[in-house]
Amino acid sequence: SxxxxxxxxxxxxxxxxxxxxxxxxxxxxxxxxxxxxxxxxxxxxxxxxxxxxxxxxxxxxxxxxxxxxxxxxxxxxxxxxxxxxxxxxxxxxxxxxxxxxxxxxxxxxxxxxxxxxxxxxxxxxxxxxxxxxxxxxxxxxxxxxxxxxxxxxxxxxxxxxxxxxxxxxxxxxxxxxxxxxxxxxxxxxxxxxxxxxxxxxxxxxxxxxxxxxxxxxxxxxxxxxxxxxxxxxxxxxxxxxxxxxxxKDFLSQACVITTVCAESAELAHRFQKSLGARSMQVDVISGSFGNNQPLVSKTWNFIHITANIACLAEISRTVKTLHEAGQALLYPAVLILVHFSVLPHSSLTERMGQLGAIRHLAMEAKHRNILLYAILLNHNENAEQWEETVESASEITTALVKDRNPALAGQLLVA
Amino acid sequence: SxxxxxxxxxxxxxxxxxxxxxxxxxxxxxxxxxxxxxxxxxxxxxxxxxxxxxxxxxxxxxxxxxxxxxxxxxxxxxxxxxxxxxxxxxxxxxxxxxxxxxxxxxxxxxxxxxxxxxxxxxxxxxxxxxxxxxxxxxxxxxxxxxxxxxxxxxxxxxxxxxxxxxxxxxxxxxxxxxxxxxxxxxxxxxxxxxxxxxxxxxxxxxxxxxxxxxxxxxxxxxxxxxxxxxxxxxxxxxxxxxxxxxxKDFLSQACVITTVCAESAELAHRFQKSLGARSMQVDVISGSFGNNQPLVSKTWNFIHITANIACLAEISRTVKTLHEAGQALLYPAVLILVHFSVLPHSSLTERMGQLGAIRHLAMEAKHRNILLYAILLNHNENAEQWEETVESASEITTALVKDRNPALAGQLLVA
Ligand SMILES: [Mg+2]
Ligand SMILES: [Mg+2]
The missing domain is CATH 3.90.550.10 (Spore Coat Polysaccharide Biosynthesis Protein SpsA; Chain A)
Known part of the structure; x- marks a missing residue:
């Protein structure tokens, strides 16, 4: 049955x-x-x-x-x-x-x-x-x-x-x-x-x-x-x-991938809720989706949430996994790196230094029909302002998923 | 007749x-x-x-x-x-x-x-x-x-x-x-x-x-x-x-506005050519469009090209002009600030400092149904690489005009 x-x-x-x-x-x-x-x-x-x-x-x-x-x-x-x-x-x-x-x-x-x-x-x-x-x-x-x-x-x-x-x-x-x-x-x-x-x-x-x-x-x-x-x-x-x-409408299901850190996990669940309110169906998984093949096979949007600026190796692995699973063969897959920092005064320049690396990876991914974008969230102690920032990130995510525009792959957007 | x-x-x-x-x-x-x-x-x-x-x-x-x-x-x-x-x-x-x-x-x-x-x-x-x-x-x-x-x-x-x-x-x-x-x-x-x-x-x-x-x-x-x-x-x-x-297809006509500086004017004409190859019809005007009312009335995309980082007053004036002309009453207008620097090593941090001001202006403009985006071109002495950068900026421009997505207003994109 x-x-x-x-x-x-x-x-x-x-x-x-x-x-x-x-x-x-x-x-x-x-x-x-x-x-x-x-x-x-x-x-x-x-x-x-x-x-x-x-x-x-x-x-x-x-x-x-x-x-x-x-x-x-x-x-x-x-x-x-x-x-x-x-x-x-x-x-x-x-x-x-x-x-x-x-x-x-x-x-x-x-x-x-x-x-x-x-x-x-x-x-x-x-x-x-x-x-x-x-x-x-x-x-x-x-x-x-x-x-x-x-x-x-x-x-x-x-x-x-x-x-x-x-x-x-x-x-x-x-x-x-x-x-x-x-x-x-x-x-x-x-x-x-x-x-x-x-x-x-x-x-x-x-x-x-x-x-x-x-x-x-x-x-x-x-x-x-x-x-x-x-x-x-x-x-x-x-x-x-x-x-x-x-x-495009059919491709609105998303998978949020968090690291084990508590802040990431919390942000992932806020994202799930906020994207849900924008008519996206979202699953959250922790770590990598190594043996989550059924989930991957019905999903063309992946959102990596991380506080670790050195996460590009992880993103690179995801690109490889999706490519090898043939997931981007029929539709372009969207992969969004959502990076937030809990350090209040982390240097913008330092983060921007990552932009070159992200762009390079994005160009590689694009050849495999995977559209990589990054969203930067500046953590704010003020709960209301942080809420606004998360909403803004969620709005940007929805826009990237909806438009699925290859011309913007490799861009770093600020929530 | x-x-x-x-x-x-x-x-x-x-x-x-x-x-x-x-x-x-x-x-x-x-x-x-x-x-x-x-x-x-x-x-x-x-x-x-x-x-x-x-x-x-x-x-x-x-x-x-x-x-x-x-x-x-x-x-x-x-x-x-x-x-x-x-x-x-x-x-x-x-x-x-x-x-x-x-x-x-x-x-x-x-x-x-x-x-x-x-x-x-x-x-x-x-x-x-x-x-x-x-x-x-x-x-x-x-x-x-x-x-x-x-x-x-x-x-x-x-x-x-x-x-x-x-x-x-x-x-x-x-x-x-x-x-x-x-x-x-x-x-x-x-x-x-x-x-x-x-x-x-x-x-x-x-x-x-x-x-x-x-x-x-x-x-x-x-x-x-x-x-x-x-x-x-x-x-x-x-x-x-x-x-x-x-x-959206109907709104593809664009107007490129340059300053009098020779580099801006040259970039404007490259843009016109490159956007033209992407099926956009583009007029180029120098200075402001003070008495170019007929042109404004049929255009919903404006591209400001400038090498001057302190150009936000000018952009702000354009927002005001479009608003007062009622140009964004029926369709959202797209306004793109294309900023390039002829100084080879201008500080990224300095430019990023402008991001806050651009975002603030973009939020104001959005209330008037004007979608403001910025594109940054890092000037490259190498002619071939500069050509690629201009093509990339033109591709991003076409994407912003086509998608006309309010969620990305206020973003600074790098060509
Ligand atoms: Mg028949
Ligand atoms: Mg009838």
Whole structure:
């Protein structure tokens, strides 16, 4: 039961499932030179986020990505760079439907003997809908197995009107009776494969709906399931902005690492509380996170709290650990050194002398996709002023985590 | 001709035009407690951005905002705080159509004698579509005057399907024949007013389209005009993220202010070039911008370049000037002090001594919605290293302008 909570498909999916991702689109609508599936967030193309959304699911075996010839090299680089393991890349056809059919042919029937195991259910998705969740994929997959086909729908955002050829309104549709057809869609493999085998040139060229082909050629009427808003499609430039913010928002979990000294531990707990009030979820650990692998694996923000100015060796070790764990492979990790001094008159110059060393380490870390920043707290005997300083440090921390800006890596900020 | 370029409606709109903005919605879809029109970007509610989009247009006389009773107080505060001048606020009805009809009644017929001049054309828009542009409003207005009614349309993003009551696909619509009906819509005032006077309780309660009412009750068939992608509606939380990024993107123009010293002027021009390569448009001015009002009015980023450590009086003057010009009323202004020293071994401690003064000034400026940051460049005799330092400063500048994060105001960053 613990297992089925962590892996919801564990009990119910006892048959092979694969994914086809047509990614041949040119993204003209976006007004950008790069096709939108290859536009990057944190230097990682959108399609890698979409692949990851499927790859992390234990019951999905294979992901076939279908690309245009001119994108093949780029796609292979992406798979290599971000260590995607379940992906096979194929060349697409001259239309979306031809590309999907090419993708379906990767299973069970390839003459080169390199074919993948034929799935019972195949999920078809868009490369530019990176936020699809396991629980919804599970529903689509089970419905496809039971009904032969299934598809995500969403309520209409705008009224839909039929237009006359002269550009006037003909009639408007009654909104309640219609839905937007979205992705993912699921199919019993044999059904969608047969539908494509039978479909006409005109279907290949102008058809828009796989659901429609399954109905027309196999008599399979798809089960429609209302999906969450997260299924939205990155279409315009503003959607790319939104995707970046959604991803940043997702990376707000933090881990505070303290030394054993009582002042550090106390400051760590104040930080936890203050960051919590700013909607960050924070775990506190003492010492290093040597055997705290589960915690590290879900965290992309690390906050070292220390009163010891000679702590750079420790920070350096953390950079190494995160790098070796591959933690910054998919998202940039943020590492913040929060340094406070209990000595009332410690020399500013002395501390500033550390800046060079921090900057040097930050440049190294940046090459490993780890963004290192430092925050300096001047300890104040006055409780109220100290409270203000801690709040200020917490505000700066939240800003660094939210903006995740590589241009500020290596900077020493004063709380 | 210069006039009609700057004010495209100047020649063609010789009749009164007003706007009705229904803003009574509850924003449930967003998953937020605050109705989406009152969600803030840079501490300013979305509806203020939408009002501003109309208010800046010379040929629009009045904007009637219709709100729910519980939002009345908030709405009045917004108008006061952001100095909106053309707005009249009315209470809405129990449905969107009743609210629009309430809004229309503000013109020409109010018993209290406080009525506004009756417009020839009234534009109806959504409070949550803040990016509508003058040229498109002009097209909507002229088409409404000529045809009686007009409305924005957009291509469908998803296939629309008719569903059976059991949740199966009934049929899918042929995408080319349908359009999404969006806002704004324009009407000859008398036509839409008559349509509302005649319409039924059921229309008031369940109707969705003003265009449909004009057709049904007045026989007026609306001219449909394809609008730009910028007409999108803020519906979900991710749309609010997108709106924030679009607004930030819009604020990328910068003004570099140099002193007369040759080194400053040279650095200013390097900055202009380097920022230009990072997609920022940069003007350089020498001295202060005393009589450069047109430049100030379109700029929200100011970069002071100086070798003089005692330049804070100058920065303070700039803060005062921007505040008095109301420049930071609608968007936070960014003010960056770029300080470089030509003395090779100037004391770090001495410069750091300035940090306290900068922080103090930054806190004052922040209350005026001006975000002050400082960047320190250590001059290097080595041309290549100096080039790198300038590039680093330019990268930091771009990051500060892009993120526009108040939490980092008052910080001294080292390039
Ligand atoms: Mg489709
Ligand atoms: Mg409508």
């Amino acid at each position: 613990d297992l089925s909570e962590r892996f919801p498909g564990h009990d119910s999916i006892d048959f092979p499932v694969a994914v086809v991702l047509p990614a041949g689109g040119s993204g003209e609508r976006m007004g950008l030179a790069t096709p939108k599936q290859f536009c990057t967030v944190f230097n990682r193309p959108l399609i890698s986020y979409t692949i990851q959304a499927f790859e992390r699911i234990s019951w999905i075996e294979n992901i076939v990505v279908v690309v245009a010839k001119e994108s093949l090299h780029l796609m292979m680089d992406i798979i290599h760079k971000f260590c995607h393991k379940k992906v096979k890349v194929l060349l697409g056809g001259s239309s979306r439907h031809r590309s999907i059919f090419n993708g379906l042919q990767a299973f069970g029937e390839m003459p080169d003997g390199k074919s993948l195991r034929k799935p019972k259910v195949v999920i078809i998705h868009d490369a530019v809908r990176p936020f699809v969740e396991e629980d919804f994929l599970l529903r689509i997959t089970i419905a496809a197995k039971e009904q032969g086909a299934s598809g995500a729908i969403r309520p209409l955002v705008s009224t839909v009107i039929a237009t006359t050829s002269e550009g006037y309104i003909d009639h408007s549709l009654e909104r309640a009776k219609y839905r937007a057809s979205e992705m993912p869609q699921g199919f019993v493999y044999d059904i969608i494969y047969q539908a494509y085998q039978q479909c006409s040139e005109s279907d290949f060229e102008f058809g828009t709906e796989c659901l429609h082909l399954a109905l027309q050629y196999c008599g399979t009427n798809a089960k429609l399931i209302e999906g969450p808003p997260a299924l939205w499609k990155v279409t315009y430039k503003k959607d790319l902005f939104a995707a970046e913010s959604v991803i | 210069d006039l009609s370029e700057r004010f495209p409606g100047h020649d063609s709109i010789d009749f009164p035009v007003a706007v009705v903005l229904p803003a009574g919605g509850s924003g449930e879809r967003m998953g937020l407690a605050t109705p989406k029109q009152f969600c803030t970007v840079f501490n300013r509610p979305l509806i203020s951005y939408t009002i501003q989009a109309f208010e800046r247009i010379s040929w629009i006389e009045n904007i009637v905002v219709v709100v729910a009773k519980e939002s009345l107080h908030l709405m009045m505060d917004i108008i006061h705080k952001f100095c909106h001048k053309k707005v009249k606020v009315l209470l809405g009805g129990s449905s969107r159509h009743r609210s629009i009809f309430n809004g229309l009644q503000a013109f020409g017929e109010m018993p209290d004698g406080k009525s506004l001049r009756k417009p020839k054309v009234v534009i109806i828009h959504d409070a949550v579509r803040p990016f509508v542009e003058e040229d498109f409003l002009l097209r909507i207005t002229i088409a409404a005057k000529e045809q009686g009614a007009s409305g924005a349309i957009r291509p469908l993003v998803s296939t629309v399907i008719a569903t059976t009551s059991e949740g199966y696909i009934d049929h899918s619509l042929e995408r080319a024949k349908y359009r999404a009906s969006e806002m704004p819509q324009g009407f000859v005032y008398d036509i839409i007013y008559q349509a509302y006077q005649q319409c039924s309780e059921s229309d008031f309660e369940f109707g969705t389209e003003c265009l449909h009412l004009a057709l049904q009750y007045c026989g007026t068939n609306a001219k449909l005009i394809e609008g730009p992608p910028a007409l999108w509606k803020v519906t979900y939380k991710k749309d609010l993220f997108a709106a924030e990024s679009v607004i």
